[in-house]
Amino acid sequence: MKDFVALxxxxxxxxxxxxxIEAMVQYFQEAEDTDKLFAIAILIGNKPKRPIKTTDLRLxxxxxSGTPLWLVEESYYIVGDLAETISLxxxxxxxxxxxxxNTVIKDIIRIRSLDHQTQRTVIVNWWLSMSGTALFLFNKxxxxxxRVGVSRKLVVKALAKVFNEEEAVIEHRLIxxxxxxxxxxxxxxxxxxxxxxxxxxxxxxxxxxxENQVDGLGEISDWILEPKLDGIRGQLIVRDNHIYVWSRGExxxxxxxxxxxELHRYLPDGTVIDGxxxxxxxxxxxxxxxxxxxxxxxxITRKFLEDAPLVMVCYDLLEWExxxxxxxxxxxxxxxxxxxxxxxxxxxxxxxxxxxxxDSWEEAQVYRDAARSYGSEGLMLKKRDGVYEAGRKRGNxxxxxxxxxxxxxxxxxxxxxxxxxxxxxTDYTFAVWDNxxxxxxxxxxxxxxxxxxxxxxxxxxxxTIEKFGPVRSVKPELVFELAFExxxxxxxxxxxxxxxxxxxxxxxxxxxxxxxxxxxDLLSIIAGTNE
Amino acid sequence: MQKLLVVNENGLYxxxxxxxxxxxxxxxxxxxxxxxxxxxxWGMQHYICHRHTIPILNLRIGMGHSVQSVEYGQPFxxxxxxxxxxxxxxxxxSAQIRLEYDGEVWVFTGDYKIEPDGVSTPYELVxxxxxxxxxxxxxxxxxxxxxxxxxxxxxSWWQQNAADGYNTVLLAxxxxxxxxxxxxxxxDIGDIFLHGAVANxxxxxxxxxxxxxxxxxxxxxxxxxIKGALIVAPPSxxxxxxxxxxxxxxxxxxxxxxxxxxARRRRGVDKGFPLxxxxxxxxxxxxxxxxxxxxxxxxxxxEAVFSKWVSENYGLPAAVFxxxxxxxxxxEE
Numbered sequence: 001m002k003d004f005v006a007l008x009x010x011x012x013x014x015x016x017x018x019x020x021i022e023a024m025v026q027y028f029q030e031a032e033d034t035d036k037l038f039a040i041a042i043l044i045g046n047k048p049k050r051p052i053k054t055t056d057l058r059l060x061x062x063x064x065s066g067t068p069l070w071l072v073e074e075s076y077y078i079v080g081d082l083a084e085t086i087s088l089x090x091x092x093x094x095x096x097x098x099x100x101x102n103t104v105i106k107d108i109i110r111i112r113s114l115d116h117q118t119q120r121t122v123i124v125n126w127w128l129s130m131s132g133t134a135l136f137l138f139n140k141x142x143x144x145x146x147r148v149g150v151s152r153k154l155v156v157k158a159l160a161k162v163f164n165e166e167e168a169v170i171e172h173r174l175i176x177x178x179x180x181x182x183x184x185x186x187x188x189x190x191x192x193x194x195x196x197x198x199x200x201x202x203x204x205x206x207x208x209x210x211e212n213q214v215d216g217l218g219e220i221s222d223w224i225l226e227p228k229l230d231g232i233r234g235q236l237i238v239r240d241n242h243i244y245v246w247s248r249g250e251x252x253x254x255x256x257x258x259x260x261x262e263l264h265r266y267l268p269d270g271t272v273i274d275g276x277x278x279x280x281x282x283x284x285x286x287x288x289x290x291x292x293x294x295x296x297x298x299x300i301t302r303k304f305l306e307d308a309p310l311v312m313v314c315y316d317l318l319e320w321e322x323x324x325x326x327x328x329x330x331x332x333x334x335x336x337x338x339x340x341x342x343x344x345x346x347x348x349x350x351x352x353x354x355x356x357x358x359d360s361w362e363e364a365q366v367y368r369d370a371a372r373s374y375g376s377e378g379l380m381l382k383k384r385d386g387v388y389e390a391g392r393k394r395g396n397x398x399x400x401x402x403x404x405x406x407x408x409x410x411x412x413x414x415x416x417x418x419x420x421x422x423x424x425x426t427d428y429t430f431a432v433w434d435n436x437x438x439x440x441x442x443x444x445x446x447x448x449x450x451x452x453x454x455x456x457x458x459x460x461x462x463x464t465i466e467k468f469g470p471v472r473s474v475k476p477e478l479v480f481e482l483a484f485e486x487x488x489x490x491x492x493x494x495x496x497x498x499x500x501x502x503x504x505x506x507x508x509x510x511x512x513x514x515x516x517x518x519x520x521d522l523l524s525i526i527a528g529t530n531e
Numbered sequence: 532m533q534k535l536l537v538v539n540e541n542g543l544y545x546x547x548x549x550x551x552x553x554x555x556x557x558x559x560x561x562x563x564x565x566x567x568x569x570x571x572x573w574g575m576q577h578y579i580c581h582r583h584t585i586p587i588l589n590l591r592i593g594m595g596h597s598v599q600s601v602e603y604g605q606p607f608x609x610x611x612x613x614x615x616x617x618x619x620x621x622x623x624x625s626a627q628i629r630l631e632y633d634g635e636v637w638v639f640t641g642d643y644k645i646e647p648d649g650v651s652t653p654y655e656l657v658x659x660x661x662x663x664x665x666x667x668x669x670x671x672x673x674x675x676x677x678x679x680x681x682x683x684x685x686x687s688w689w690q691q692n693a694a695d696g697y698n699t700v701l702l703a704x705x706x707x708x709x710x711x712x713x714x715x716x717x718x719d720i721g722d723i724f725l726h727g728a729v730a731n732x733x734x735x736x737x738x739x740x741x742x743x744x745x746x747x748x749x750x751x752x753x754x755x756x757i758k759g760a761l762i763v764a765p766p767s768x769x770x771x772x773x774x775x776x777x778x779x780x781x782x783x784x785x786x787x788x789x790x791x792x793x794a795r796r797r798r799g800v801d802k803g804f805p806l807x808x809x810x811x812x813x814x815x816x817x818x819x820x821x822x823x824x825x826x827x828x829x830x831x832x833x834e835a836v837f838s839k840w841v842s843e844n845y846g847l848p849a850a851v852f853x854x855x856x857x858x859x860x861x862x863e864e
Binding site for chain 1: 790793794836
């Protein structure tokens with residue numbers, strides 16, 4: 001796996017996208033075919049499942065290196081990455097043999113089915129025959145949290161260069177959960193006509209948030225405006241008398257979205273619809289959390305089906321009568337979609353995404369600002385004559401979300417982060433006032449600059465009250481403004497509320513802790529959104 | 532019996548001799564282990580340090596102080612306590628300080644490393660009863676590659692960058708690491724340039740008899756002549772207009788912290804070389820055994836973890852000395 005190690009090192013060693021693409025192109029041109037597919041799978045995050053409990057790995061690393069287990073744990077707190085910790089703790093190996101990447105990964109997959117004692121033997125053998133980055137990568141694959149500093153988009157770019165193909169074509173080939181053990185470079189990238197996989201979705205067109213003023217977009221009549229709903233983006237495919245529902249995360253959701261499973265009996269072959277899957281009852285959307293709980297369950301009980309029935313709010317038609325119509329202007333695609341939904345008896349599960357008509361951007365803005373009270377997150381802006389693009393692109397689609405809700409919380413606990421933030425206190429717990437007491441109500445990780453993180457890290461080290469393992473309680477002094485997308489009552493949280501997607505907006509240097517918000521403020525936000 | 536060394540609000544204090552070692556507040560008499568700013572501070576009435584530390588003191592604290600110069604291994608007395616300085620191998624002029632009274636020997640290491648760097652006087656083993664050791668890298672994940680290997684990697688990286696048309700920027704602490712690097716880079720690869728902070732330190736060290744390669748970059752330096760060159764600058768130069776004027780370049784941080792991937796990525800540098808002027812895990816453990824100390828005290832580093840390790844693994848009483856020394860290789864200056 002020497003060549004893959006070299007690839008990883010060059011990807012890891014630069015922040016420049018062009019250099020990353022070059023490194024991948026070089027690898028794909030030079031590596032063995034039998035390795036490439038595994039490399040692609042790893043690069044885009046399609047990696048083998050963790051074959052072993054991490055507690056076993058810690059224990060064996062402790063035994064093999066003669067380091068007490070508590071010291072392995074302490075080291076892990078500092079390093080922030082178990083795979084790296086183990087690689088650094090193991091005794092150094094002078095003589096190492098180079099083994100092909102596919103052999104290593106096949107062995108990692110095999111480990112899952114071995115008995116405990118054999119697992120140990122196999123893993124320790126690998127440990128004693130690898131060193132440096134190769135050992136680190138092996139451990140990363142074992143712990144199942146391997147991430148390389150490239151986006152899927154970059155991998156697609158590199159492959160497009162290697163095969164001299166459009167990026168959209170490559171994107172299409174890579175979609176879904178394909179298994180590198182069952183595919184070859186030939187079947188993946190040079191499929192012949194009838195064997196092409198009929199169940200594959202098109203790459204989703206994703207919108208950026210609008211960056212400037214909306215009036216820069218020109219006439220409002222050139223745009224279709226739709227309420228932005230909070231659900232799971234999905235693509236519904238009817239081909240060859242089968243139905244497939246894909247999520248944006250490129251997961252096949254057939255087992256979770258049972259409501260849609262009969263649709264192929266009603267819709268003609270060669271139909272692909274894009275839309276938002278949401279829980280819906282009595283003519284209006286239900287809270288997103290309901291669907292999330294339902295999806296999290298292995299078995300969907302009748303109660304779930306009754307409490308959180310799913311529909312798809314359809315907003316685009318990508319394939320019609322077996323033809324890819326993504327290049328047809330949106331206006332016409334939408335017209336076909338409307339006709340289709342009228343023509344076939346699917347009205348109880350497939351709804352049309354409502355077009356909002358406004359006379360001016362100002363009027364649209366009024367709706368967008370109050371979007372939450374209409375059960376939406378804002379507006380989607382789509383150009384009437386725009387084509388359906390692949391991936392996240394600017395221009396034809398924009399999301400115009402309503403302002404996030406915010407609240408000022410006091411920092412009370414800190415824990416060191418992982419990866420790039422290892423050894424820095426960057427994971428924070430915040431509290432609000434409740435009858436003179438501070439009650440924790442959320443954690444937040446993102447939103448501060450590296451410089452602020454370092455300043456706060458220093459402050460935390462000087463203002464620690466108590467240490468509980470990796471967590472420290474700190475003097476309740478620093479106040480932060482936190483934004484979030486949703487808020488609900490929760491029985492599972494001490495404070496009684498649960499936030500969706502909380503993040504830090506800014507450090508309120510101007511506010512003393514006494515002026516942070518209260519639990520009552522949180523409760524009144526909940527009351528406000530449920531009106 | 533009273534301990535020979537304790538920590539009070541001013542620093543590491545010897546009550547019997549009424550003097551301090553590396554104090555952090557102004558005091559009457561200060562023994563100084565080495566010239567880094569967390570060990571040698573402003574405002575002492577009287578400084579006692581190794582001869583080679585004096586030009587650094589003059590540069591960093593200013594001239595005209597009351598300073599007593601000491602040679603390695605030359606004992607002197609304060610109030611009946613025999614004091615001697617011994618090479619610590621950390622940077623030029625760095626010393627461990629040995630105190631002896633009534634047959635009992637205490638050693639404070641200051642900052643130290645055992646592996647010779649070819650510039651500072653190599654570490655000397657000093658046997659003692661009470662051993663006060665730093666533990667900046669006191670975790671088993673910090674086992675550094677040999678410095679020979681790192682120098683080789685630095686040189687080949689420079690060569691590669693020069694071939695690709697890039698300058699090579701090495702970010703290194705101006706006192707210690709910078710000289711350590713300059714003494715080992717291959718001058719045949721290309722020109723060597725220095726940030727002002729590094730050049731000032733080098734100039735001061737000429738007085739102590741040291742000469743290092745490299746041209747100072749000034750306002751008048753023609754930037755277009757700096758091509759495929761090696762530039763040594765302090766970490767604070769990262770993301771400054773000064774550095775950007777030297778584009779195109781690739782940057783590397785030289786520090787023991789670069790052993791961890793997260794630390795390197797946080798820095799936003801292209802590369803990290805784990806070149807350290809501190810003991811790594813193996814060296815710390817070696818030192819503790821070799822000194823044959825019966826009591827161990829640990830300061831700046833992973834004190835809690837390291838002292839637990841020492842008491843469990845060696846069965847020695849190990850305590851934490853809470854000092855205000857921070858690590859001079861730390862990521863911010």
